Amino acid sequence: MNYVVTTYAFYLLISVALTVWVARTLHKSGRLFLVDAFHGNEPLADSINHLLVVGFYLINIGYVTLALKYGDKAANVQELLEVLSTKIGAVLLILGGMHFFNLYVFNKMRKRALLHGAPPPLPPQAHLSVVGQI
Amino acid sequence: MKRLYVIYDGQCHFCRRCRVWLDRQPAYVPLTFIPLQWPEVSCRFPGIERLQPDKEIVVISDTGDVWQGGAAWVMCLWALREYREWSQRLANPVLLPFARRACALVSEHRQQFSRWLEEESADRLRERLAALPVEACANDRYCEPH
Numbered sequence A: 001m002n003y004v005v006t007t008y009a010f011y012l013l014i015s016v017a018l019t020v021w022v023a024r025t026l027h028k029s030g031r032l033f034l035v036d037a038f039h040g041n042e043p044l045a046d047s048i049n050h051l052l053v054v055g056f057y058l059i060n061i062g063y064v065t066l067a068l069k070y071g072d073k074a075a076n077v078q079e080l081l082e083v084l085s086t087k088i089g090a091v092l093l094i095l096g097g098m099h100f101f102n103l104y105v106f107n108k109m110r111k112r113a114l115l116h117g118a119p120p121p122l123p124p125q126a127h128l129s130v131v132g133q134i
Numbered sequence B: 001m002k003r004l005y006v007i008y009d010g011q012c013h014f015c016r017r018c019r020v021w022l023d024r025q026p027a028y029v030p031l032t033f034i035p036l037q038w039p040e041v042s043c044r045f046p047g048i049e050r051l052q053p054d055k056e057i058v059v060i061s062d063t064g065d066v067w068q069g070g071a072a073w074v075m076c077l078w079a080l081r082e083y084r085e086w087s088q089r090l091a092n093p094v095l096l097p098f099a100r101r102a103c104a105l106v107s108e109h110r111q112q113f114s115r116w117l118e119e120e121s122a123d124r125l126r127e128r129l130a131a132l133p134v135e136a137c138a139n140d141r142y143c144e145p146h
Helices: A001-037 A042-066 A075-117 B011-022 B070-079 B084-090 B096-106 B110-131
Strands: B004-008 B031-035 B058-061 B064-068
Touching: A001 A042, A001 A075, A042 A075, A075 B084, B004 B011, B004 B070, B011 B031, B011 B110, B058 B070, B064 B070, B070 B084, B070 B096, B096 B110
Parallel strands: B004 B031
Antiparallel strands: B004 B058, B058 B064
């Protein structure tokens, strides 16, 4: 096995492991947000959570496999480590971006849910009695 | 709060347009529109004359809380599903004076806005009527509207 193939093997192993770890973290911690956003409707929250994680896997593993052959080719151990580090760094940045995007989506959903029960933003200026139903 | 009553100037074309727009939006709190000229307004809301509802829009909740002018507009937005976030933004102390001023300005010049809108809608109606095909009437009978 030459250096290039070794780089690819380590790259795939580390990237997929990282993706799985981030996806699991999102799945576990994002659930609470979603349950709150859907007013305690747990089956719906779980379903949305699952769909989001599936999308997360598809995008990240898609990027990892697409980016496999790009970059310098290693000819010795030093270059192997450098190439591996660059490639994993790119994956980490993409994962970070996706992670924050997911957080943004969770937060947006939660905020929207909170709006439903939000009190009037301004206090009344006067009070009148209302006679009968109109 | 289960309902908001919006007291608006029913003789102002611009206000009627706004009412139609508000009525079309999906709402968290249903809005009931009451023209100022409705004879029962003062019986249903005793003391409303003190607020001079002919000057600026008034919003009254079913529990009797009252907002007027810019605040009334903010409350109308708050009642709507798609605009509640905007109402919270506008209610911010930095933006609220601007909202109030804009609302006062619009209320003051609403007749002018109405004239523009009326002229525009009259022109549009004239164009649409002109575009309709004219049916020729037979000589031995009069034309009946369809």
